[in-house]
Amino acid sequence: MKGFDNTGSTEPLQPGLLGLIYRRLAPVLKENRPRVLLALLCLIAAKGGLLLIPFLLKALVDGLDAGAEATSLMLLLLLVVAYGAARLANTLFGELRDTLFGRVTERAMRRIGIQVFRHVHSLDLDFHLNRRTGGLARDIERGTSGISFLLRFFIFNIAPTLFEIAMVTGILLLSYGWPYAAIVLTSVTLYGLYSFRATAWRTRFVREVNEADSSSNTRSVDSLLNYETVKYFTNEEFEAERYDESLATWEVARRKNRLSLFALNGGQALIIALSQTSMLALAAWQVQSGDMSLGDFVLVNQFMLQLFMPLGFLGFVYREIKSSLANIERLFALLDRQPKVSDKSDARDLEVNTSTLSFNAVGFSYDDSRPILRDVSFSIMGGEKVAVVGASGAGKSTLVKLLFRFYDPESGSVTIDGQDLRDLSQRSVRRQIAIVPQDCVLFNDTLRENIRYGNPEADDDELLKAIATAHLEDFVARLPKGLDTVVGERGLKLSGGERQRVGIARAAIKDAPILVFDEATSSLDSRSEQAVLDAFSSMAQQHTTLVIAHRLSTVIDADRIVVLHSGKVVEQGKHHDLLLENGYYSQLWQAQQRRSEQD
Numbered sequence: 284m285k286g287f288d289n290t291g292s293t294e295p296l297q298p299g300l301l302g303l304i305y306r307r308l309a310p311v312l313k314e315n316r317p318r319v320l321l322a323l324l325c326l327i328a329a330k331g332g333l334l335l336i337p338f339l340l341k342a343l344v345d346g347l348d349a350g351a352e353a354t355s356l357m358l359l360l361l362l363v364v365a366y367g368a369a370r371l372a373n374t375l376f377g378e379l380r381d382t383l384f385g386r387v388t389e390r391a392m393r394r395i396g397i398q399v400f401r402h403v404h405s406l407d408l409d410f411h412l413n414r415r416t417g418g419l420a421r422d423i424e425r426g427t428s429g430i431s432f433l434l435r436f437f438i439f440n441i442a443p444t445l446f447e448i449a450m451v452t453g454i455l456l457l458s459y460g461w462p463y464a465a466i467v468l469t470s471v472t473l474y475g476l477y478s479f480r481a482t483a484w485r486t487r488f489v490r491e492v493n494e495a496d497s498s499s500n501t502r503s504v505d506s507l508l509n510y511e512t513v514k515y516f517t518n519e520e521f522e523a524e525r526y527d528e529s530l531a532t533w534e535v536a537r538r539k540n541r542l543s544l545f546a547l548n549g550g551q552a553l554i555i556a557l558s559q560t561s562m563l564a565l566a567a568w569q570v571q572s573g574d575m576s577l578g579d580f581v582l583v584n585q586f587m588l589q590l591f592m593p594l595g596f597l598g599f600v601y602r603e604i605k606s607s608l609a610n611i612e613r614l615f616a617l618l619d620r621q622p623k624v625s626d627k628s629d630a631r632d633l634e635v636n637t638s639t640l641s642f643n644a645v646g647f648s649y650d651d652s653r654p655i656l657r658d659v660s661f662s663i664m665g666g667e668k669v670a671v672v673g674a675s676g677a678g679k680s681t682l683v684k685l686l687f688r689f690y691d692p693e694s695g696s697v698t699i700d701g702q703d704l705r706d707l708s709q710r711s712v713r714r715q716i717a718i719v720p721q722d723c724v725l726f727n728d729t730l731r732e733n734i735r736y737g738n739p740e741a742d743d744d745e746l747l748k749a750i751a752t753a754h755l756e757d758f759v760a761r762l763p764k765g766l767d768t769v770v771g772e773r774g775l776k777l778s779g780g781e782r783q784r785v786g787i788a789r790a791a792i793k794d795a796p797i798l799v800f801d802e803a804t805s806s807l808d809s810r811s812e813q814a815v816l817d818a819f820s821s822m823a824q825q826h827t828t829l830v831i832a833h834r835l836s837t838v839i840d841a842d843r844i845v846v847l848h849s850g851k852v853v854e855q856g857k858h859h860d861l862l863l864e865n866g867y868y869s870q871l872w873q874a875q876q877r878r879s880e881q882d
């Protein structure tokens with residue numbers, strides 16, 4: 284089959300990959316055993332029909348050649364009908380086989396799809412910060428289609444075609460002697476060797492196309508995700524040029540790939556033509572010398588045609604399987620990737636008592652080993668509200684990431700009610716903490732669904748209560764579509780203050796004993812800021828609350844203020860006491876006061 288292109292990646296294959304694939308797919312095949320068996324029966328029936336065709340044709344031609352006296356009309360008619368039936372059986376059983384097996388392939392794709400989705404969600408924050416969404420999506424898509432291809436073609440193409448080659452060689456050997464069998468075997472071997480070598484040579488062109496394809500996709504997705512930034516800086520043209528650059532690389536890679544495909548297909552066609560010509564020449568000579576009937580000539584020709592059709596296809600399938608395997612390998616490498624933070628095998632569920640939160644001599648750095656937190660110790664007793672303040676980059680948000688166990692501390696520990704987070708299941712910890720993040724990103728869905736995301740099982744009463752807590756009633760009442768208003772991509776149709784209050788409602792509906800509030804008040808005007816703070820205060824009552832404060836004036840009522848400077852706790856205490864100390868906090872306070880007076 285000519286003209287098929289191969290767009291999968293063809294990196295070197297690891298030994299044992301087939302075994303690995305089998306192990307992952309075996310449950311799907313087992314689960315659908317009757318279907319798989321039925322499909323195999325259809326395959327045998329289809330091939331049986333196909334093998335009959337040359338014999339029927341031979342009988343027909345010989346019958347016609349012998350003339351009306353030697354062959355009855357009835358027999359000829361029967362042969363024609365049988366020929367038609369054999370053709371029909373071949374096509375019909377082939378279709379039936381595909382239809383039956385389609386369900387198995389789809390089930391396998393679904394199973395792998397959900398497995399990958401779950402796995403990607405289980406990976407650590409670093410993976411997600413580093414990933415290129417567009418490229419990752421392409422890898423997943425290629426991997427799952429690779430699995431579908433492999434299932435269909437390995438079972439229904441490679442194995443049956445090899446079987447067919449053996450059958451035809453045997454028939455020709457027994458009926459017409461070794462020269463025919465030798466031609467078939469030589470051409471099949473040549474064809475196989477050539478396809479193998481040429482495919483290996485083409486690998487790098489295919490890889491170039493894939494890399495260019497992934498990188499142009501990454502670029503376009505990245506650019507569209509940052510739509511606003513592009514607009515702010517009027518960089519549409521710059522973005523288009525960069526995208527076009529990667530498309531140009533893709534275009535060149537595709538051209539090289541196509542030329543190499545031409546070389547491959549051309550070589551294959553040459554081998555097929557040579558063997559078919561020599562086979563027919565031999566048969567024609569034997570007919571001339573009276574060693575063969577006309578029917579035999581037709582039979583040999585028909586077998587050759589039938590044999591080279593799947594053989595041409597085998598070349599394509601071989602290339603595709605090779606690239607599918609490489610794509611699947613990439614997908615499995617993703618599946619095998621271990622999250623940097625994972626539950627211990629004997630992880631317990633968090634048992635909440637007073638919900639006291641403690642950072643105990645915590646030391647931490649990200650991958651670049653720059654120390655971010657140094658010997659940080661402080662506690663928040665059940666029901667207390669503690670604020671963490673400090674200059675930008677001091678490590679405040681890093682504390683929250685440790686609390687959610689996106690990372691583990693390098694030294695020291697984080698505990699809730701005396702239980703080290705490292706000994707607990709991540710899920711049980713995260714269920715007990717509600718967060719209002721600094722930049723509250725919403726799904727492009729209705730306001731109702733966005734709030735309910737905090738607790739998808741919440742009923743309407745709980746929803747209304749959360750809306751009241753977040754002081755969102757007036758806002759919702761003013762919207763023509765109320766709670767059914769769609770908030771736009773990442774919630775950008777709402778103002779910053781409204782988004783934060785939706786974040787508060789979402790956290791409120793979660794109803795967790797520990798509350799984290801990463802203030803975004805610096806980006807809000809004073810009215811929105813007050814609305815957000817009021818909403819937050821109504822929720823914070825009776826919760827253990829950690830506030831990451833950017834504006835000191837918003838946390839003067841905190842039970843304690845922890846002052847971070849370059850990753851170290853330099854002071855902690857109540858607002859007034861800290862001012863009296865006249866230290867770093869007092870300097871920060873005065874600087875902010877001066878700034879707001881100037882404003």
Ligand SMILES: Nc1ncnc2c1ncn2[C@@H]1O[C@H](COP(=O)(O)OP(=O)(O)OP(=O)(O)O)[C@@H](O)[C@H]1O
Nearest residue numbers: 412649650651655674675676677678679680681682
């Ligand atoms: N994933 C990461 N990998 C490497 N470095 C990081 C990562 N996340 C944060 N950092 C670095 O860690 C330091 C502390 O960051 P953090 O976000 O905790 O500061 P912050 O006090 O919350 O700042 P801000 O008030 O500006 O939000 C910064 O210098 C930042 O560049």
